[in-house]
Amino acid sequence: MFPDHGHRRIAVASPDDIATARRIAAERAEGVLAADEAARLDRLVTSVADYALHRPDGTVLIARMRSGAGVECLAYDRDPGTVELPDPSMPDGASLALGAALETVRGQADRFHIHATPGIGSALLARVLRPGADDAPPADALAQAGAVMVERTGGETTRGGPFIDHWSVRCAAARGGDGPCGVALMVDGDMADDARSDTPNGGGHPAQSLAVMTPELVGQVEAVVAATVSGLPAPVVVNAIRRDLRGRPELGLSDDRTLTRIGRSAVAVLRFDAGAVDYTALGTLAGAVVRRQEITALGARWAMIGFNPLAPASVHLLWAPGEHVVLYTGGCARLPALFIHRNLHAVEPTLAALVLLRDGAVSDDDHTILVLRNRADHVAATGTS
DSSP, X not given: OOOTTSOEEEEXXXXXXXXXXXXXXXXXXXXXXXXXXXXXXXXXXXXXXXXHHTSTTOEEEEEEOXXXXXXXXXXXXXXXXXXXXXXTTSTXXXXXXXXXXXXXXXXXXXXXXXXXXXXXXXXXXXXXXXXXXXXXXXXXXXXEEEEEEEOOTTHHHHHTSOOOOEEEEEEEOOBTTBOOEEXXXXXXXXXXXXXXXXXXXXXXXXXXXXXXXXXXXXXXXXXXXXXXXXXXXXXXXXXXXXXXXXXXXXXXXXXXXXXXXXXXXXXXXXXXXXXEEEXXXXXXXXXXEEOSSOEEEEOOBSOBTTBOSSOOOOEEEEOOTTOEEEEEOTTBOOHXXXXXXXXXXXXXXXXXXXXHHHHHBOXXXXXXXXXXXXXXXXXXXXXXX
């Protein structure tokens, strides 16, 4: 089942698609927004979808915010007629840039951001929040996180199983002599073709002996990561995940390479503090530290989380306030370079992830793109014991 914090993507090509977007928004608002806010969200989504209808490849994405603060509506287009946005500090600059339709959206939203790439297209983010809720990162959060997560066309029918991509970010405040830190987790949980087949695999073992990653297992992986001690190196966190999985006899994991795969599931763990990141990844996940005009790749070892005879590799890189980490699952290309080319350094991280999805997805697949911004300059240098 596709999670509520995943972005339901609607290609808006007719008025029927506007009705679909409104229905999905109402579903995501249920249990989160009161009646007045839900009505405001409906007006906002209607305006965004109508705007997308009149743009080339106009697309709307709707999700319940992972924090539970509200519902967000994203949209992008691929309009070659897109021009640079005027400086909003100039008199009437913002109004002239947006036009009447998006001015309506901005008026209904509690949070509104827009980005334009001349000759390429525009992208926007609009949120409706619960009364008293805030979508800003906590004052003691070392990183501001934003993500876009979508599923392939056809969903579970095309994929052959449940959606099991996953991401999470947790930050820990400074404690005693230790500064603030955090950990990010990503799972690329594609389904293995041989795990769905009735024929034996190359090792001579029946295919059904391969344990396939499930949403329940993904939840357990996140629980293991959340329980690790702050500051624990990323390879140790990955090994903790492995120990937990191997301790579950129902999975049939062992030291036999052919029995210890869990689909094509790939896992990345990123530990970070104010000045550096410590990264370990197994499989198809990719990423980089992105500076103003420089990219340093975060490498991965080809393996499955269920088994790898070698210790997981680790990459330790410096990062400074205002710099970013971009992590993404398979099916995307050149996202760190696009981050620089699209001038996303000052863009809200979720909106930055949306622009990267629009311009960097190279196949119809499940996609998760996570953007982290170092905000150590906004966090107090010392904490309490």
